Amino acid sequence: MYVAVKGGERAIDNAHAWLAEERRGDRAVAELSPEQIREQLGLAVNRVMAEGSLFDPDLAALAIKQARGDLIEAVFLIRAYRTTLPRFGATDPVDTGAMACDRRISATFKDAPGGQVLGPTFDYTHRLLDFKLAAEGEVPEAPMAEPRREATPHITDFLNNEDIIEREPVSDATPGDLTRVPMAFPAGRDIRLQSLARGDEGFLLGMAYSTQRGYARNHAFVGELRIGRVPVEMEIPELGFAIEIGEIELTECETVNQFKGSKTEPPQFTRGYGLVFGQSERKAIAVALVDRALRWEELGEDNQGAPAQDAEFVLSHADNIQATGFLEHIKLPHYVDFQSELELVRKLRAEAGASATLADREAAE
Amino acid sequence: MTQPSSITTFDRKAWMSLIAGAPAQDVLALWDACAPHPGFDWLRRPETGAVMVRGRMGGTGAPFNLGEMTVTRCSLTIADGVVGHGYVQGRSKPHAEAAAMIDALMQTGEAETVTKAILEPLQKARQASRDQRAAKAAATKVEFFTLVRGEDA
Numbered sequence: 108m109y110v111a112v113k114g115g116e117r118a119i120d121n122a123h124a125w126l127a128e129e130r131r132g133d134r135a136v137a138e139l140s141p142e143q144i145r146e147q148l149g150l151a152v153n154r155v156m157a158e159g160s161l162f163d164p165d166l167a168a169l170a171i172k173q174a175r176g177d178l179i180e181a182v183f184l185i186r187a188y189r190t191t192l193p194r195f196g197a198t199d200p201v202d203t204g205a206m207a208c209d210r211r212i213s214a215t216f217k218d219a220p221g222g223q224v225l226g227p228t229f230d231y232t233h234r235l236l237d238f239k240l241a242a243e244g245e246v247p248e249a250p251m252a253e254p255r256r257e258a259t260p261h262i263t264d265f266l267n268n269e270d271i272i273e274r275e276p277v278s279d280a281t282p283g284d285l286t287r288v289p290m291a292f293p294a295g296r297d298i299r300l301q302s303l304a305r306g307d308e309g310f311l312l313g314m315a316y317s318t319q320r321g322y323a324r325n326h327a328f329v330g331e332l333r334i335g336r337v338p339v340e341m342e343i344p345e346l347g348f349a350i351e352i353g354e355i356e357l358t359e360c361e362t363v364n365q366f367k368g369s370k371t372e373p374p375q376f377t378r379g380y381g382l383v384f385g386q387s388e389r390k391a392i393a394v395a396l397v398d399r400a401l402r403w404e405e406l407g408e409d410n411q412g413a414p415a416q417d418a419e420f421v422l423s424h425a426d427n428i429q430a431t432g433f434l435e436h437i438k439l440p441h442y443v444d445f446q447s448e449l450e451l452v453r454k455l456r457a458e459a460g461a462s463a464t465l466a467d468r469e470a471a472e
Numbered sequence: 473m474t475q476p477s478s479i480t481t482f483d484r485k486a487w488m489s490l491i492a493g494a495p496a497q498d499v500l501a502l503w504d505a506c507a508p509h510p511g512f513d514w515l516r517r518p519e520t521g522a523v524m525v526r527g528r529m530g531g532t533g534a535p536f537n538l539g540e541m542t543v544t545r546c547s548l549t550i551a552d553g554v555v556g557h558g559y560v561q562g563r564s565k566p567h568a569e570a571a572a573m574i575d576a577l578m579q580t581g582e583a584e585t586v587t588k589a590i591l592e593p594l595q596k597a598r599q600a601s602r603d604q605r606a607a608k609a610a611a612t613k614v615e616f617f618t619l620v621r622g623e624d625a
Contacts, residue, residue: 197524207602350492
């Protein structure tokens with residue numbers, strides 16, 4: 108049976124007109140500008156840039172406005188937009204050691220060179236609603252102190268000097284790109300880190316939390332968490348040298364994890380790594396924990412069958428645009444599919460009814 | 473007493489980098505106020521695209537692709553065949569055009585004028601903005617002090 112799906116145009120147009128009106132809300136309340144969203148809802152903007160996998164705060168703010176604050180819908184808009192952009196090339200890897208740090212903390216070394224710099228953090232706030240924010244008022248300028256001029260060294264450098272933490276193999280190999288070649292398994296760490304960087308924060312938070320609760324426990328310390336701006340350099344083919352094409356804000360988390368050693372490696376600390384666009388520290392920590400859990404095989408650890416150790420499970424379900432696309436498509440017309448199911452169930456019931464009637468008759472005889 | 477005015481010298485990488493990362497409205501305001509606006513021919517009209525930003529595993533290891541950023545670029549030529557390239561962060565085509573014009577003029581006798589009118593103010597603004605963030609960060613640095621225990625006192 109064929110079900111024609113036509114005649115919805117007017118309803119759809121009207122639905123979208125109403126959507127626009129609802130998006131605007133009460134006209135007695137001033138309209139939000141993308142600039143206000145960019146400046147005052149910066150962490151939402153950061154999340155949309157990270158999961159949209161495109162660093163452009165103006166676009167992310169516009170997407171949040173268009174999506175009425177639905178951040179996954181905003182990420183969807185950014186992902187759709189980025190597919191329209193020609194790719195000019197790839198940058199040189201950013202040097203996070205040269206980051207101008209707004210925030211830099213270590214849970215492992217109290218007196219790390221460069222110090223514990225808290226930055227604009229929610230930590231140590233009382234999580235009490237601040238009703239003053241509901242009233243208009245000027246914010247006083249934050250206090251200042253003598254700025255640090257030199258770069259802040261990575262904490263893992265100190266452990267490296269003692270040779271007590273695994274070394275990151277240095278290479279300039281061209282990394283795989285899951286936006287160009289569909290993900291395949293087993294996935295290398297380059298692909299895993301790319302996938303985690305654009306993965307859903309909530310999903311990764313849950314995965315990371317599961318490792319802390321004992322599913323592939325690997326006891327992570329936050330060796331270092333840093334947030335700040337790094338210059339982005341790219342080779343310009345017309346020039347034959349690299350220039351800074353701009354500056355981006357990043358959050359980097361390095362975890363230091365216990366490791367008993369293996370047949371080839373002495374006992375030492377191992378590392379998990381998370382790098383995310385914007386100020387997104389919950390996500391950067393989560394990425395580092397999940398990255399470390401996914402490294403079980405290369406470190407010669409046991410597969411405990413934990414979800415966070417299963418790269419195929421984690422990476423296939425971390426992308427909220429893939430997930431929402433498949434999840435939400437089931438609300439769209441499935442009239443034909445359902446019609447066939449309906450007919451099947453009717454037929455089975457008719458058959459069951461017929462055999463029951465037959466059985467009754469036989470029992471009666 | 474007048475100080476002899478010193479001029480910061482920029483090499484091509486430095487001036488292109490400065491213009492690329494500066495806020496579009498700042499570059500355009502300074503460019504509009506700067507006197508010489510010679511005619512030019514496009515070699516490549518402004519186009520917005522993306523570049524893939526890379527990071528390194530553990531900060532120092534093998535590269536991986538982190539995500540993209542928007543970039544706008546163009547190329548043009550002014551009199552005597554001097555070629556200017558503009559590569560700027562974001563999606564502003566006027567910003568890219570101004571960047572390419574500045575790049576071209578910096579290769580001509582106008583270099584000193586452009587340096588004074590555009591590059592130096594941008595450099596100063598960038599430094600001020602960086603210093604201010606660094607100063608606010610420095611004010612949030614924890615100064616640990618240890619409480620002396622009774623029996624050790």
